[in-house]
Amino acid sequence: MSIHVSNLHKSYNGHPALKGITFTAKPGRITGFLGPNGAGKSTTMKVLSGSISPTGGSASVYGIDIRQNALAARRHLGYLPENNPLYGDLYVHETLAFIAALHQIPQKKTRIAEVIALTGLGPEQHKKIDQLSKGYRQRVGIAQAILHNPDVLILDEPTSGLDPNQLQDIRSLIRHLGKEKTVLLSTHIMQEVEAVCDDVVIIHQGEIIADFPLNELSGRYADNNLEALFVRLTS
Numbered sequence: 001m002s003i004h005v006s007n008l009h010k011s012y013n014g015h016p017a018l019k020g021i022t023f024t025a026k027p028g029r030i031t032g033f034l035g036p037n038g039a040g041k042s043t044t045m046k047v048l049s050g051s052i053s054p055t056g057g058s059a060s061v062y063g064i065d066i067r068q069n070a071l072a073a074r075r076h077l078g079y080l081p082e083n084n085p086l087y088g089d090l091y092v093h094e095t096l097a098f099i100a101a102l103h104q105i106p107q108k109k110t111r112i113a114e115v116i117a118l119t120g121l122g123p124e125q126h127k128k129i130d131q132l133s134k135g136y137r138q139r140v141g142i143a144q145a146i147l148h149n150p151d152v153l154i155l156d157e158p159t160s161g162l163d164p165n166q167l168q169d170i171r172s173l174i175r176h177l178g179k180e181k182t183v184l185l186s187t188h189i190m191q192e193v194e195a196v197c198d199d200v201v202i203i204h205q206g207e208i209i210a211d212f213p214l215n216e217l218s219g220r221y222a223d224n225n226l227e228a229l230f231v232r233l234t235s
């Protein structure tokens, strides 16, 4: 089931950050959510995750309205926030056990072991979060987001600051997850979008300015590639 956003508005102290955006992210597809700095990507993702309230409009996750039934919507949602906030003093295992308890995951040891294997955290699983490299912290962030096996995943810049090897690993993990789940992914890296995304939504100054399947780019636009289109539409 999808993410559906309809005429969504969000203002901060009277300043509009989202000006009535509408888009859908579909199951079994990875939707790249692109836009320049300050365009409204994180704001949209925070609203969808229930971290902040919208000023107007509606949104649903897995068919559940996030304003009417926030808790039920959250059960189907995994969220990796920008900057991936984690408790530095906790061990990787403790972090995941804590999240498993929050979600009341049955057979939590088995599920944690599964997710550690899936995210390649095995070699680092006995370290504290503060002792991890950025790439491994990102893996923990993704692990905590997928622990309850949600149908919908929202990943806010999941690969920012990773080295090329880590990039490859995390991208292939995201591709793997995207085969079954609805994934909304924000990034500034156009190569990443071309490598992992099926659909593209571009937001600029709080408005959606493009929304298309990536394989239709050349049919719809005269630009040679995604980067050229992005620059033309947002500068």
Ligand SMILES: Nc1ncnc2c1ncn2[C@@H]1O[C@H](COP(=O)(O)OP(=O)(O)OP(=O)(O)O)[C@@H](O)[C@H]1O
Binding pocket: 012, 013, 017, 035, 036, 037, 038, 039, 040, 041, 042, 043, 044, 082
């Ligand atoms: N807590 C806040 N209080 C006031 N204004 C905010 C707050 N958070 C975001 N904004 C403003 O809302 C607008 C959208 O910001 P947002 O963080 O959603 O953009 P973004 O597309 O995620 O940017 P980036 O690519 O830089 O992460 C910006 O003008 C930003 O300054």
